[in-house]
Amino acid sequence: MLEIKRLSLDEARILLEGAEKKSGEMGIPMCTAVADESGHLIAFTRMDGAKVSSISIAMDKAFTAACAQRQTKDYNEIAVPGKPTFGIHVTNQGRFSIIAGGIPIKTAKKIVGSIGVSGGTADEDHQVALAAIEYFRNKTKLPD
Amino acid sequence: MLEIKRLSLDEARILLEGAEKKSGEMGIPMCTAVADESGHLIAFTRMDGAKVSSISIAMDKAFTAACAQRQTKDYNEIAVPGKPTFGIHVTNQGRFSIIAGGIPIKTAKKIVGSIGVSGGTADEDHQVALAAIEYFRNKTKLPD
Amino acid sequence: MLEIKRLSLDEARILLEGAEKKSGEMGIPMCTAVADESGHLIAFTRMDGAKVSSISIAMDKAFTAACAQRQTKDYNEIAVPGKPTFGIHVTNQGRFSIIAGGIPIKTAKKIVGSIGVSGGTADEDHQVALAAIEYFRNKTKLPD
Amino acid sequence: MLEIKRLSLDEARILLEGAEKKSGEMGIPMCTAVADESGHLIAFTRMDGAKVSSISIAMDKAFTAACAQRQTKDYNEIAVPGKPTFGIHVTNQGRFSIIAGGIPIKTAKKIVGSIGVSGGTADEDHQVALAAIEYFRNKTKLPD
Numbered sequence: 001m002l003e004i005k006r007l008s009l010d011e012a013r014i015l016l017e018g019a020e021k022k023s024g025e026m027g028i029p030m031c032t033a034v035a036d037e038s039g040h041l042i043a044f045t046r047m048d049g050a051k052v053s054s055i056s057i058a059m060d061k062a063f064t065a066a067c068a069q070r071q072t073k074d075y076n077e078i079a080v081p082g083k084p085t086f087g088i089h090v091t092n093q094g095r096f097s098i099i100a101g102g103i104p105i106k107t108a109k110k111i112v113g114s115i116g117v118s119g120g121t122a123d124e125d126h127q128v129a130l131a132a133i134e135y136f137r138n139k140t141k142l143p144d
Numbered sequence: 145m146l147e148i149k150r151l152s153l154d155e156a157r158i159l160l161e162g163a164e165k166k167s168g169e170m171g172i173p174m175c176t177a178v179a180d181e182s183g184h185l186i187a188f189t190r191m192d193g194a195k196v197s198s199i200s201i202a203m204d205k206a207f208t209a210a211c212a213q214r215q216t217k218d219y220n221e222i223a224v225p226g227k228p229t230f231g232i233h234v235t236n237q238g239r240f241s242i243i244a245g246g247i248p249i250k251t252a253k254k255i256v257g258s259i260g261v262s263g264g265t266a267d268e269d270h271q272v273a274l275a276a277i278e279y280f281r282n283k284t285k286l287p288d
Numbered sequence: 289m290l291e292i293k294r295l296s297l298d299e300a301r302i303l304l305e306g307a308e309k310k311s312g313e314m315g316i317p318m319c320t321a322v323a324d325e326s327g328h329l330i331a332f333t334r335m336d337g338a339k340v341s342s343i344s345i346a347m348d349k350a351f352t353a354a355c356a357q358r359q360t361k362d363y364n365e366i367a368v369p370g371k372p373t374f375g376i377h378v379t380n381q382g383r384f385s386i387i388a389g390g391i392p393i394k395t396a397k398k399i400v401g402s403i404g405v406s407g408g409t410a411d412e413d414h415q416v417a418l419a420a421i422e423y424f425r426n427k428t429k430l431p432d
Numbered sequence: 433m434l435e436i437k438r439l440s441l442d443e444a445r446i447l448l449e450g451a452e453k454k455s456g457e458m459g460i461p462m463c464t465a466v467a468d469e470s471g472h473l474i475a476f477t478r479m480d481g482a483k484v485s486s487i488s489i490a491m492d493k494a495f496t497a498a499c500a501q502r503q504t505k506d507y508n509e510i511a512v513p514g515k516p517t518f519g520i521h522v523t524n525q526g527r528f529s530i531i532a533g534g535i536p537i538k539t540a541k542k543i544v545g546s547i548g549v550s551g552g553t554a555d556e557d558h559q560v561a562l563a564a565i566e567y568f569r570n571k572t573k574l575p576d
Contacts, residue, residue, distance in 0.1 A: 008192050040196045044188040048152050048434060052184050052471055052499035057523050080513040089519040094526060098519040122516035145443065145544060145574070146336060148436040155433065182470035183340055211341035225368040228410035231377040231386040235345050237525075238382060256433060286433070296480050328484045332476040336440050340472050 004037060007105060007113035011140065012042040015105070015115050018135025022128045023047060023119070030119035030128055031055050035062035037111050047119070054118035060095045061102030061116025061125075069111055072102035073126055101125030103133060107142045148181060151249065151257035155284065156186040159249070159259050162279025166272045167191060167263070174263035174272055175199050179206035181255050191263070198262035204239045205246030205260025211236070213255055216246035217270055245269030247277060251286045292325060295393060295401035299428065300330040303393070303403050306423025310416045311335060311407070318407035318416055319343050323350035325399050335407070342406035348383045349390030349404025357399055360390035361414055389413030391421060395430045436469060439537065439545035443572065444474040447537070447547050450567025454560045455479060455551070462551035462560055463487050467494035469543050479551070486550035492527045493534030493548025493557075499524075501543055504534035505558055533557030535565060539574045
C-alpha cells in the first residue's frame with residue numbers, strides 16, 4: 001500500500017499568502033493556484049485587477065507541476081520545435097503548461113502539492129512561485 | 145458606458161470563510177467557489193477531505209448563478225423533461241449547473257458576484273451557500 | 289449545381305432590430321443571434337443587462353434552427369425521455385438546442401437563415417423570435 | 433467593492449460601424465467582435481462574403497484583448513518557440529489568440545471592453561481594429 005503526503009488547505013493558504021505578499025511588493029496582481037500531489041486544486045485566489053485569462057493558466061501550471069513532477073519552466077526549454085518533447089503543450093486537453101510559474105512543493109524529497117502563478121511575465125510568475133515556497137518553508141519549518 | 149460593482153478578493157474571502165464555518169458545523173467538507181458578476185472565479189477553497197469531483201461543480205454553480213442571474217436551485221425545478229427549460233444543463237460547454245448550491249450575491253439589488261458550493265447533498269450545498277451570504281452580510285453590513 | 293439563398297448582413301440587422309424592439313417593449317434584455325442557412329453566425333447583440341449565459345444559448349438556438357431546419361420549440365416536446373429523439377440535446381458538441389427561441393427564416397419556402405433568442409423564459413424567447421421575423425417581413429416584403 | 437466601467441451595446445455598435453467602414457474602404461469583408469471588459473461578447477457582425485473561420489477567431493481576439501489586458505499583436509512576438517510565453521496560444525481552451533487584430537478599449541486608462549477583427553491578413557485585421565477605435569474616439573469623445 002502506498003502512503004501519500006498531501007498539502008492541507010491550511011498549508012495551501014500559506015502558499016497563497018506568500019504569493020500575494022510577493023505580488024503585492026512587485027505591484028503586479030496575480031492569479032495563484034495551489035494543487036495537491038494529484039494535481040487537483042486545493043485553493044485559488046485572483047487578486048483585484050489580475051488578468052481573467054490567468055485564472056485557468058495558473059490552474060494549468062499547478063496541475064502540470066504536480067502531475068508532471070517538474071517545474072513548468074523546464075518544459076519551456078525542452079518543448080520547442082526540434083526537441084523531442086515538442087507538442088506536449090497540447091496534451092491533457094491543453095492543460096499541460098510549458099510556461100514558467102508552476103513549481104512542485106516537496107517535503108522530505110516527496111511532492112506533496114504544487115503552486116501555479118500567472119499574471120505577469122513568465123519570469124515574474126516564476127519569481128512569485130519561488131517566493132511563495134520560501135514563505136511556506138519559513139512558516140511551516142517543513143524540510144524540503 | 146455601464147457602471148458595474150464587483151466583489152473584491154477580500155470580500156470573496158469573507159464568503160469562503162462563512163462557507164467553511166457552516167460546513168465545519170455540519171461536519172461536511174465542501175468545495176466553495178466565489179465568482180465575480182461576470183462569472184469569473186475570484187477565490188476557491190477545497191476543505192480537507194472534500195470530493196475532488198466537487199471542484200468543478202462548485203465553480204460551475206458560481207458561474208451559473210452569476211451569468212444566469214439566478215440561483216441554480218430554481219433551474220433544478222424548471223429544467224426537467226416536459227418543462228420548457230429542459231436541456232439548459234448541457235449549454236455553456238456543460239458549465240450551466242442546475243443543481244442547488246449556486247446563489248448570486250447582490251448589493252443594492254445588483255449582482256456583484258456569486259457563490260457556488262458542492263460537497264454534500266444539493267440541499268446541504270444550498271444551506272452552506274445561504275449561510276455564507278448571511279455571514280457576509282453580517283460582516284460587511286452591505287445592503288442586499 | 290445547387291443555388292442557395294442566404295440572408296445578407298443588412299437583412300440580419302433587421303432581425304436584430306426587430307428582436308431588440310420587442311425585448312424593449314417586454315422590458316427583458318435579450319441576446320439575439322442571426323445565423324445563415326448553414327448555421328454560421330452573421331450578427332449578434334447582447335442588450336445591456338442581458339444574461340451572460342444567454343450568449344452561447346442564443347447562438348446555439350440559431351445554429352439548431354438553421355441546421356436542423358426546424359424551430360427549437362418542437363424539439364422541447366420530442367426530445368424528452370421515452371421519446372425516440374431523447375438525447376439529441378447533447379449532440380453537435382452540446383450545441384443542439386431543444387429550448388424554444390430558435391426559428392428558421394424562410395423565403396419562398398426555403399430556409400435562408402435563422403434567429404435564436406435567449407434571456408427570458410423559453411416562451412418569452414420564442415415570442416421575441418416570432419416578433420423579429422414579423423418585423424423582418426414587414427420591412428423587407430419578402431414572401432414567406 | 434470594485435467599481436468597473438463597461439461598454440454599452442450602443443457603444444459596441446459604434447465600434448462595429450467603424451470596423452465595417454474601414455473594411456469596406458479596404459475592400460476586405462471582415463468579422464468583428466466587441467466584448468466587454470470581462471471578455472464576454474456584446475456584439476458581432478460578419479460582413480457579406482467574410483470567412484466563416486473568422487467568426488470564432490474574431491471572438492477569440494476580443495476575448496484575449498479584454499482578458500489578458502493587452503493587444504493580441506504583442507503575443508505574436510513573445511509567444512514564439514524559444515521565448516518564455518511560448519505555449520500560451522493553447523490555454524483558455526484554445527481561445528487565447530496570439531494573432532494581431534485584438535485590442536483592448538480603454539477609457540481614462542481603464543479597460544472597458546475590446547475589439548477583435550478577423551478576415552484579412554493579421555496586419556489588415558490590426559489596422560481595422562485601430563481604425564474602429566479611432567472612429568469610436570471621434571464619435572464618443574471619451575478620453576483614452
